[in-house]
Amino acid sequence: MGWYIFKRLIQGIITVWFIATATFFAMHSVPGDPLLNDRAVTPAIRANLEAKYGLDQPLLTQYVIYLGNLSRGDFGISFTQENRQVNDIIREHFPVSAILGILAVLFAALGGVLWGSLTALYRNRLPDYIIMFLVILGISVPSFVVAALSQYSLVTLNNAVGQTLLPVAGWGTILHMLVPAMVLGLSTMAYLTRLMRSSMLEVINSDFVRTAKSKGLPPARIFTRHQVRNAILPVITVLGPQIAVITTGGFVVEIVFAIPGLGRFFVEAVQQLDYTVIMGTTVFYGAFLVFMVIVVDVLYGFIDPRVRLK
Amino acid sequence: MTDIHVSDFRPLQRRSDVHGISRPSLSYWEDAWIRLKANKRAIVSLYLVVALLFFTLLGPLIWTVDPGLQDLDQISQPPGTDRSAEIVADYIAWDGVDPSAGSGARVIDVPTTQVVRLKWDSLPGANGHRVYRNLFPVGNEFAYGIPVGEYFDNAIDFHEDRLDLKPGRYFYSIVALAADGSVTQTYQTVEVDVVRVTTLSEAREQGLIQTDSDLQIGDSINLSAHPLGTDYLGRDMLSRLMAGAQVSLSIGIGAPLFFVFFGVVFGSVAGFIGGKVDQFMMRFADFVVALPFLLFMILFKIAFGIGPGESGIMPMLIALVLLMWPATARLVRGQILQIREQAYVQASQLLGAKTNYLIFRHMLPNTLGVVLVTLTFEIPKAIFVEAFLSFIGMGVAPPTPSWGSMSNEGIKTMLTTPHELIFPAVFISITVLAFNLLGDGLRDALDARMRNQE
Numbered sequence: 001m002g003w004y005i006f007k008r009l010i011q012g013i014i015t016v017w018f019i020a021t022a023t024f025f026a027m028h029s030v031p032g033d034p035l036l037n038d039r040a041v042t043p044a045i046r047a048n049l050e051a052k053y054g055l056d057q058p059l060l061t062q063y064v065i066y067l068g069n070l071s072r073g074d075f076g077i078s079f080t081q082e083n084r085q086v087n088d089i090i091r092e093h094f095p096v097s098a099i100l101g102i103l104a105v106l107f108a109a110l111g112g113v114l115w116g117s118l119t120a121l122y123r124n125r126l127p128d129y130i131i132m133f134l135v136i137l138g139i140s141v142p143s144f145v146v147a148a149l150s151q152y153s154l155v156t157l158n159n160a161v162g163q164t165l166l167p168v169a170g171w172g173t174i175l176h177m178l179v180p181a182m183v184l185g186l187s188t189m190a191y192l193t194r195l196m197r198s199s200m201l202e203v204i205n206s207d208f209v210r211t212a213k214s215k216g217l218p219p220a221r222i223f224t225r226h227q228v229r230n231a232i233l234p235v236i237t238v239l240g241p242q243i244a245v246i247t248t249g250g251f252v253v254e255i256v257f258a259i260p261g262l263g264r265f266f267v268e269a270v271q272q273l274d275y276t277v278i279m280g281t282t283v284f285y286g287a288f289l290v291f292m293v294i295v296v297d298v299l300y301g302f303i304d305p306r307v308r309l310k
Numbered sequence: 311m312t313d314i315h316v317s318d319f320r321p322l323q324r325r326s327d328v329h330g331i332s333r334p335s336l337s338y339w340e341d342a343w344i345r346l347k348a349n350k351r352a353i354v355s356l357y358l359v360v361a362l363l364f365f366t367l368l369g370p371l372i373w374t375v376d377p378g379l380q381d382l383d384q385i386s387q388p389p390g391t392d393r394s395a396e397i398v399a400d401y402i403a404w405d406g407v408d409p410s411a412g413s414g415a416r417v418i419d420v421p422t423t424q425v426v427r428l429k430w431d432s433l434p435g436a437n438g439h440r441v442y443r444n445l446f447p448v449g450n451e452f453a454y455g456i457p458v459g460e461y462f463d464n465a466i467d468f469h470e471d472r473l474d475l476k477p478g479r480y481f482y483s484i485v486a487l488a489a490d491g492s493v494t495q496t497y498q499t500v501e502v503d504v505v506r507v508t509t510l511s512e513a514r515e516q517g518l519i520q521t522d523s524d525l526q527i528g529d530s531i532n533l534s535a536h537p538l539g540t541d542y543l544g545r546d547m548l549s550r551l552m553a554g555a556q557v558s559l560s561i562g563i564g565a566p567l568f569f570v571f572f573g574v575v576f577g578s579v580a581g582f583i584g585g586k587v588d589q590f591m592m593r594f595a596d597f598v599v600a601l602p603f604l605l606f607m608i609l610f611k612i613a614f615g616i617g618p619g620e621s622g623i624m625p626m627l628i629a630l631v632l633l634m635w636p637a638t639a640r641l642v643r644g645q646i647l648q649i650r651e652q653a654y655v656q657a658s659q660l661l662g663a664k665t666n667y668l669i670f671r672h673m674l675p676n677t678l679g680v681v682l683v684t685l686t687f688e689i690p691k692a693i694f695v696e697a698f699l700s701f702i703g704m705g706v707a708p709p710t711p712s713w714g715s716m717s718n719e720g721i722k723t724m725l726t727t728p729h730e731l732i733f734p735a736v737f738i739s740i741t742v743l744a745f746n747l748l749g750d751g752l753r754d755a756l757d758a759r760m761r762n763q764e
Contacts, residue, residue: 018597023609031615140743142694142714144701145735148721155725249604251702256721267702270608282609285602 005298012290019286020070023279024063030273053079053276066279075280080272086280090262094284096171097254097261101247103177104185108246109239111189116196116235117228120204131193138190147183147256154179169258180257184250188242192235200231240296247288342679345755352751358744366555373537377553378709381516381534381544383423383508385476386727389539389547393532397525398507401425406468415484415498418468422507426471428482433496436486438462440493441469444481445726448499454483462491477506508533539729542719547733554711554734561623561712562693562741565630570685572631573638578673580639581646592643595636606633607695608704621710626699630692638684645677679756686749690742697738713738 050056053076054065069076075086115135119128154168167176203209204227212222254264262281269277336344346352383395401424408418408429418427428441444455459469471482479501486496508531513519518531525531538547580591607629614625649655655672663671699705700714701721708715713734720731 015597015600019601022601022606026606026609026613029613136743136746137739139746140690141739142697142701142717142735142742144698144717144721145731145739148724148731152724152728251604252698255702266605267608267704270612270704273612278609282602282605285605286600289602290600 001301004301005294008294008297012294015290016283016287017067019290020067020283021063023282023286024066027275027279028059028062030275053077070283075284076276078274078277080269080274080277086276089265089277090280090284093260093262093265096259097247097250097263100177100181100184100250100253100259100261101243103181104246104250105188105239105243106185107181108185108188108192108242109235111185112192112196113228113232113235115189115193117200117223117231119193119197120200120231121223123201132197135190135193138186143183143187144252144256146186147180147253150179150183151256169256171259176257176259180253180259183257184246184253188246192238192242195238196231196235199234200227203227203231206230237300240300241289241293243292243296245289338679342752342755346751349751349754351747352755355744355747355751358740359748362555362559362741362744365552366559369552369555370549373548373552375534375546375549377545377549377711379545381536381540381546383506383512383533383544384536384540385474385544386542386723386730387536387540388727388729389537391539392506393535394530395506395508395533396422396530397510397513397527398422398424399527400509400511401472404468404470406466408468415482415500417500417502421502421504423475423477423504424472424507424509426475426480426482426502426504427468428471428484428500429468430484430498432464432467433484433486433498435496436464436494437489437491438464438487439467440485440487441471442483442485443471443473444483445479447481448483448497452495452497454485454493454497455481460487462487475504477504479503506533538733539727541716541730542723542727547729550711550716551713551733551737554713554716555737557621557623557706557710557712558693558696558714558738559741561626561630561696562689565627565634565692566685566688568627569631569635570638570681570688573635574642574674574677574681576635577639577642577644578646578669578677581643581650582669582673584647588643592640595639598633598636601633603633604695604698607699611699611704616707620707622705622707623710626696626705630695634688634692638681638688641680641684642677645680646673649673649676683749683753683756686745686752690745690749693738693742693745 047056054062057065073087075090078084078086078089081089115131119131122128151168154166157166158164158168166179167173170176208230209222209226212226217226249263250259250261251263251267253259254261255267258264262285266278266281269281346356384391384393404418404425404427406429408416410418412429413431415428415430418429421427430439433439438461440457440461441459442454442456443458444453446453446455448454458471458473461469469484481499481501483497483499486494488494508518510519510525510527513525513531516534518534519525536546536548538551541547541550576591576595580588607626610629610632611622611625614628616622616625649672655668658668658672696705696712697714697717700712701718703718705714706712716734717731717738720728720734724731
């Protein structure tokens with residue numbers, strides 16, 4: 001077990017190195033001048049700026065310095081926001097994205113398990129058709145349309161009631177988080193519903209469920225103790241990668257709902273060509289993704305003894 | 311024991327009717343086609359996809375309006391709006407004289423989309439006036455709207471509004487200014503119903519009437535038709551949706567074609583060679599999978615750069631191909647590894663088949679079904695990515711329309727003119743839905759192992 005974790009960690013570090021390298025060379029092939037500003041800069045100032053950001057070094061030296069800084073967890077200084085550390089930016093904005101992502105995953109997982117088992121129990125009857133139609137819809141409608149429509153309905157709702165029941169945009173209280181988290185989790189919920197449905201259909205026809213029925217257990221107990229418990233395993237498997245995907249994929253929701261998360265900040269940094277922030281965010285998110293998957297894989301080995309860790 | 315003699319046997323007559331196959335033999339693809347035809351959802355989706363292709367390829371030949379042409383008389387018009395407009399004389403500047411000599415805030419002449427002429431009496435204690443325009447009444451919060459004119463002289467008591475007028479109701483407020491130029495709460499308001507008009511010269515310019523037509527001032531004509539309305543710059547929605555479809559679908563279908571092909575080559579080479587090379591190649595694919603997808607899409611897009619006047623389709627295609635191939639490669643490798651162990655491949659090898667023959671005769675044709683299913687599922691993903699990137703402004707460069715960038719423009723005016731968001735959004739959703747359902751159907755029809763899983 002210890003050897004397995006060690007091996008996965010080494011693999012993870014190599015993957016992060018690959019991500020960092022790809023990011024570095026992609027950013028350095030961006031056309032244009034990172035120090036080109038609206039203000040005219042004299043050659044002396046320019047030379048100073050280049051020295052400050054290390055741009056006067058040859059590319060390979062820059063790469064080595066960059067890797068050295070990364071290994072100490074230092075992402076450098078922002079290009080557009082003077083004297084602001086990229087680490088500070090991430091520390092400030094990432095928790096917002098993370099909270100939103102965790103809420104969205106919770107929502108998606110609860111919804112997916114509930115709807116998935118309902119559709120399996122009511123297979124080929126009206127509830128099944130209605131829910132599966134909604135699921136297909138949830139997969140087909142782009143997230144920005146869902147976000148816009150939900151914002152529109154919030155405005156209508158607040159107007160109809162005459163007071164602000166749920167805030168339309170912004171960040172702060174739990175009320176701000178509810179609707180964006182739902183929108184963010186919607187497509188994952190649709191995906192988990194399909195997964196739960198097919199896994200539940202397998203379980204329903206299995207021998208141990210028949211045994212439970214024939215020994216006279218009440219249906220509710222069979223449902224909770226025997227069916228859901230066994231059918232939920234594939235859902236848990238995909239949950240880990242989904243947490244990372246959702247947390248790093250919240251751009252649209254963060255933009256539409258004006259949430260100060262790292263995704264929105266990344267888009268702004270790209271628009272202003274803030275090199276260090278772009279590189280820092282990408283590597284940070286990449287590392288987050290990689291190690292999330294490792295953590296989930298290791299945890300899964302503890303939860304399900306059938307999974308043999310190689 | 312009875313003795314059996316040769317004479318006890320007699321040759322059986324050859325009867326072809328016993329061994330004959332009563333039904334025509336079905337190839338794999340014919341069988342799949344029959345299964346697909348039985349699946350109603352898949353067939354409806356197939357029709358939808360064909361209809362979309364017609365819309366994209368033949369639509370611009372039938373509806374020939376230039377997607378970049380601005381119709382400034384009809385800006386942000388929802389579909390089905392009344393298009394009639396009265397012809398008026400060309401605009402002449404107004405000297406502020408009120409022939410009727412009325413009082414209070416009032417409108418002089420008929421308010422038209424050409425000009426709204428306002429006149430008022432100086433407000434008590436005013437040091438000049440500011441004219442505001444709003445779509446709603448002022449109300450208790452003193453929401454005046456947007457300022458359209460400002461005069462620091464009480465002697466000037468008239469204003470001509472020519473700013474971006476649309477037919478409909480406006481509320482103009484004339485607000486008294488304090489000595490320091492700040493806005494007070496003393497105001498007069500006037501409700502104006504603006505009529506749509508056009509001039510002879512404008513109508514001629516747009517080709518609505520012939521040069522020698524005998525239309526007079528006061529007659530009414532129909533402005534150019536826009537079946538799905540216009541956007542915020544007065545461009546025809548239908549022709550933009552068609553042009554956007556070309557962009558969205560060429561990325562959404564083109565990119566998967568490329569990267570699925572690349573994935574097939576990469577995966578089959580890795581699977582066929584096996585050993586160290588296979589391990590190395592698949593480790594590389596794992597690295598690419600580990601890249602945070604959307605961040606790298608954006609990163610690659612800015613790395614490839616969009617020059618002035620370029621649409622940005624190529625960088626997006628390249629970025630998609632670079633990032634999305636590993637899934638197909640893994641799948642095809644798995645398939646190849648399975649097929650390699652099949653008895654018929656070994657038999658073929660025993661009979662002396664060459665490597666090329668094995669690959670092109672046995673391996674690739676047998677992965678084709680899986681590859682086709684993957685392709686169908688990758689198309690909606692690519693369409694989503696394109697729409698998503700264009701939506702956050704990182705996709706195709708304006709003025710090139712794509713469904714995503716149209717949604718991005720439409721969402722800003724969602725509350726007043728929802729059609730600008732709804733049409734592109736509906737097109738994206740229908741396309742993605744059709745390809746998803748078609749993919750489900752194809753998977754059921756082509757892949758025997760995946761059948762009846764749901």
